[in-house]
Amino acid sequence: MYKILTDQDIEQLASMERMVQAIERCLREEANGTLVAPPRFRVTTEKGDLVFTAGAATAFDKVIGFRVYDTYDNDVDGHEQLVCVFDSDTGVFQGIVIGNLLGAIRTGAIGGAAVRALARVDAKQVAVIGTGVQARTQLAAAVAVRNIQRVKVYSRHREHREAFAREMAEKLHVDVSAADSSRACIEDADILLCATNSDTPVFDMDDLKPGMHINTVGPKSVNRHEVPLAAADVSAVIATDSLEQLRAYATPHFLVGTPHEHRIQSLADLVTGRATGRTSTEDITLFCSVGLAATEVVAAQELMKM
Amino acid sequence: MYKILTDQDIEQLASMERMVQAIERCLREEANGTLVAPPRFRVTTEKGDLVFTAGAATAFDKVIGFRVYDTYDNDVDGHEQLVCVFDSDTGVFQGIVIGNLLGAIRTGAIGGAAVRALARVDAKQVAVIGTGVQARTQLAAAVAVRNIQRVKVYSRHREHREAFAREMAEKLHVDVSAADSSRACIEDADILLCATNSDTPVFDMDDLKPGMHINTVGPKSVNRHEVPLAAADVSAVIATDSLEQLRAYATPHFLVGTPHEHRIQSLADLVTGRATGRTSTEDITLFCSVGLAATEVVAAQELMKM
The missing domain is CATH 3.40.50.720 (NAD(P)-binding Rossmann-like Domain)
Structure with a gap:
């Protein structure tokens, strides 16, 4: 069954050591040519856009999915990033992360991989x-x-x-x-x-x-x-x-x-x-x-x- | 706050009369030139793809979002379509529908609009x-x-x-x-x-x-x-x-x-x-x-x- 995680869940769950290791595996897939990362894709309206960064890591993590976020420039509550995850071997939906914390944790983990390197x-x-x-x-x-x-x-x-x-x-x-x-x-x-x-x-x-x-x-x-x-x-x-x-x-x-x-x-x-x-x-x-x-x-x- | 709806929720909720009316409003936006519908977008791997159909209806329904589904050809349980919805005036996330029923209801409602026309x-x-x-x-x-x-x-x-x-x-x-x-x-x-x-x-x-x-x-x-x-x-x-x-x-x-x-x-x-x-x-x-x-x-x- 798929999971739905929010910022509260992630605050509890996230082990930065494991997140850095996950990013390092992703970087290995990049070096090995098994990372799929097409250019960003946008849906554009007069007031704002949705932007998609999609990708797949097919060798180690066997995952395909995407992040989507909006570019609307306002202070209205309720803007959320979504990251949706599917199994790259089967296409089965694994879950969604809703919130803005994952982006910062992932950027932190990339920074951790850089510090280690x-x-x-x-x-x-x-x-x-x-x-x-x-x-x-x-x-x-x-x-x-x-x-x-x-x-x-x-x-x-x-x-x-x-x-x-x-x-x-x-x-x-x-x-x-x-x-x-x-x-x-x-x-x-x-x-x-x-x-x-x-x-x-x-x-x-x-x-x-x-x-x-x-x-x-x-x-x-x-x-x-x-x-x-x-x-x-x-x-x-x-x-x-x-x-x-x-x-x-x-x-x-x-x-x-x-x-x-x-x-x-x-x-x-x-x-x-x-x-x-x-x-x-x-x-x-x-x-x-x-x-x-x-x-x-x-x-x-x-x-x-x- | 955003909503997360599954097939069980939709089975309970869906009023086909209202769904046909929603599709008819969407068709009016199409005729009026306020419907945004870029070409499909794909993330491709050797075993299967994710396909995105995105769009926005900015005049009446004020909605922007997308559907995503996988093209993996297998009988494994857990394939799901996702439809994610945001407010096209503010970019605020409104919710997600997880499951395969919405697609059939929407196609039914398009058929209903055709029957009415x-x-x-x-x-x-x-x-x-x-x-x-x-x-x-x-x-x-x-x-x-x-x-x-x-x-x-x-x-x-x-x-x-x-x-x-x-x-x-x-x-x-x-x-x-x-x-x-x-x-x-x-x-x-x-x-x-x-x-x-x-x-x-x-x-x-x-x-x-x-x-x-x-x-x-x-x-x-x-x-x-x-x-x-x-x-x-x-x-x-x-x-x-x-x-x-x-x-x-x-x-x-x-x-x-x-x-x-x-x-x-x-x-x-x-x-x-x-x-x-x-x-x-x-x-x-x-x-x-x-x-x-x-x-x-x-x-x-x-x-x-x-």
Whole structure:
């Protein structure tokens, strides 16, 4: 019988360690050519659209399905993303996830796969910039894949960063404290998680240290990006979960058209060892999260097994 | 809050009269140019596909959504169609219908709209050939739009037609009897509903009488069609719910490439009076049901209001 899961169910169920593993299997399918991910599809009206990202992972997870979300720009309650999952061997309907949390968990898990592939093995300290749901899932995923001892969080609003520190310390059982500045947050960090809505860079290049790994989840367009372009200049490795999607944005990605564009690695190649990641504990590494299609479907199926 | 409806809910809820009215509103939107119905979209794997028919009716029903179904050819339990519905003014999620019954009810309601547009106003007797779920919903819709006194049903298996007669008499409160032959079934009928899986014509041209209206819901391809091509030759009016879909089949529709192709009327034009239907009580009329996109979504939203 199929399952219907909502945000409340997922809040209870989700094991970030298992979600990261599911994303890594999905990346292996991408590298193996068994991931099916057709271009996005839209139904368009004057007031807004429905957008479909569909996909299938046919070798390991044996799942086919899609995510659908609306682009209506209003504050009316009741907007929901749907992720529907079917068995890719039989076509049998397995279930639906209704709500907006799965998207953040899946993006967190992609970030966790990037941390596992690129951050120093001995990484102990995380800096988080941003305090929204994406910042929370990025941190949960980083804690799931590295032996993290200490976390600092910064955002412009004191009450937000203090609430984040309290809640995430309790949830993840690690030492989380609020920092008073971006500089204080980043100091001594091995992993820097940027998950903001900022139009401008959220850290100063002077604060970056050798050996750091950076995830950027927030704005990454040529017009507005939370990570300075100079961070790409000093990065030994730059990676993304979907080169195709990175090149497909209507407003170009901030690395498209720069000398970096053609050295961006596919996370799938890093996870499967087809590409070389970090070669020194001093390397700076940068991961640009864009959202590989089919990962939502694999993540939703994994939740249904929990 | 959104609704989740299954076949059991729909069985209880569905008022065929209201479903036919919803389809007629949808046809008016089609005629008015406010129906959005992009081509079908597929996710393809080696073993099977997911197919999406999406659409929106933005003027009257203010609904946007889609149907999704699988093409996996197996007998495994658990195949389900999904129809997801959103408000086309706000993008707010309204609900989902899970199951295979809605499709048959919607096709029945389209058939009911065709009967209302084309059958004689004084039609009293219905012949049904076929005893599956499509035959049931076609009959329910015909009974909803005309003052039907008597129904005869024929199919090859006696037990099927007798069970159909018993069940539909009880459900629709009309006189339904099983006939021993196609000829006996059709005799004296004003409305002939064909809803079979037959590769070959299910009635003899000699049995057609002036004034009859025919709905064909089953096979209609050039290779296999349940209605004889000669029935088109004697029909004063031929109509379909989607000329675009009728011309888009991989295996051509049995009227495509014949002299009839260019006189097929759009049901939307008949419902809105832009095209002329029956002009005499002696006319034979023929409706070829193909499945106008967006009708599923309007039908699902109507069910959610019940």
